[in-house]
Amino acid sequence: YGIMNARALNKATSQRMQGMLLLVFSKYFHLPFLRGIQTQSTRTGLGGIWGNKGGVSARMNVFGHSICFLNCHLPAHMENSDQRMEDFESILQQQQFEGQASMGVLDHDVVFWFGDLNFRIDDLDMQVVKAAIDSNKLSTLWEKDQLNMAKDSETVLEGFHEGPIKFPPTYKFDVGTDTYDTSGKKRKPAWTDRILWRLRPMAQVSNSIGTCVSQHFYRSHMEYTVSDHKPVSSIFTLQVDMPLVTLFVEDEWREISDAVAKFKAAPNFPRSSWDWIGLYKVGFKHHKDYVSYVWAKQEESDFLRQEHQVRANHTFSWDFILGYYSNNMSSIVGVTEPFQVHNLFSFLLQHLLAMHH
Structure with missing residues (x-):
């Protein structure tokens, strides 16, 4: 996962933890507006010993606004929804930035939270899920999405937004194909790969003019078949200030x-x-x-x-x-x-x- 632009990119920072990689790129003329860059990583696999699960983050001030990018890989499997929320809260608690940027992830004006969050579709069986996908009745599945349902009960998710999901579940596919899992495990399709964002309340933002974020699209990329996941991308805009x-x-x-x-x-x-x-x-x-x-x-x-x-x-x-x-x-x-x-x-x-x- 990375925050990228297509041309003339300069790497502002990166953070890696085993298979997890967060890359932040900028066009050269934005570099003067990126300040106070720091990164963090938190292991949650095997009780915090192994880095196959957890979160990597990068924070910075962008055009006068404090922004944090948090890439997470949360626990898998249908029954682990509560464990996913516990790991997310643990990552938020452990990631504290130093110096003038002394703050936690949720203390930033804008937080982008994304990655293989591994939330699944509850209750509905495989046949019902596939039938809903085939008939493009995705709202039926969205109502049973674990992350969507958790927003009503988990305080830590308060303020997080996600654009309308108009693409089919991005997991799990037979590698090299657009066919959902036909292995013996027959894992149920789910929207495991997500991009969310959160704005601090206006009274708390570090910039007197507030923060304005707009999402332009939120999509999957079905053409990629090298993984059992389909990549997900989104483009946002953030208002800008004058250079120093x-x-x-x-x-x-x-x-x-x-x-x-x-x-x-x-x-x-x-x-x-x-x-x-x-x-x-x-x-x-x-x-x-x-x-x-x-x-x-x-x-x-x-x-x-x-x-x-x-x-x-x-x-x-x-x-x-x-x-x-x-x-x-x-x-x-x-x-x-x-x-x-x-x-x-x-x-x-x-x-x-x-x-x-």
């Missing part, structure tokens, strides 16, 4: 004299003498993937114009961006639009005069 640092460059750098940038910092942005501006190829994956960098030095009363020598290893003509890295926030907080650098074996990145509000 805005960088400006010319559209092309053809001469040394072109290698100049300007930046404007937000009034309350806490600058550090250890901040730097990196030159990145478009498509970079991490803030340390710079081709070269220059310190964004801070003088007594102003930021003085300074020249810094940066040498490339070979001649190039590529698309680049500049990114402003904040030492205090341990993240990129401003980026330029892509621009081209042409045929420069060595060039100067000239530090700018600060532009104050």
Whole structure:
């Protein structure tokens, strides 16, 4: 499971626990808005010893909102609905984030909870379930879905939302086919793979303008047959704020004299003498993937114009961006639009005069 976009992705963070993997990707121009990134993992298999079951999470501030992504693999089998809820509560209790982000999973403005949650369809036998699927009467099955029913009785599920499920159960299939289980066990189809989200009450959110999340679709992908599960995906949008640092460059750098940038910092942005501006190829994956960098030095009363020598290893003509890295926030907080650098074996990145509000 991962939070991905299809093009120009940069990995913001990841967390793995045995077969469980959580990946968070971002387009490069969103990187300035991802701060306070932390990850956690909790084992619940074999009484907390084994990591085949449990949860992995990643939290961060995104566009000024605190967000947590929680990927869980909960206990299997029809009769273990109560154990699934107990494991979920245990994961929530154990996952506490440190530092300025000192909070639990449910303390975030937005929580995305997803994974192989393993909830099943109660009461109805195999023939009834398959007949409902064949006749597209999924509402009959939804009424008996264990997770859906648990929302009425489990306090920990209060506030969690799930989009309408308009796709057939995603488990269990004969591998390599679109045929539900024909093995001797004949496991009953179920919606084991789920994506839910939760918003904190408006009075508690960390951003004064609140949080707005919209779901655009929620679907399964029947074309994949490498597993006995069918993948599930969803797309959401979250409202955005302005960047802390805005960088400006010319559209092309053809001469040394072109290698100049300007930046404007937000009034309350806490600058550090250890901040730097990196030159990145478009498509970079991490803030340390710079081709070269220059310190964004801070003088007594102003930021003085300074020249810094940066040498490339070979001649190039590529698309680049500049990114402003904040030492205090341990993240990129401003980026330029892509621009081209042409045929420069060595060039100067000239530090700018600060532009104050």
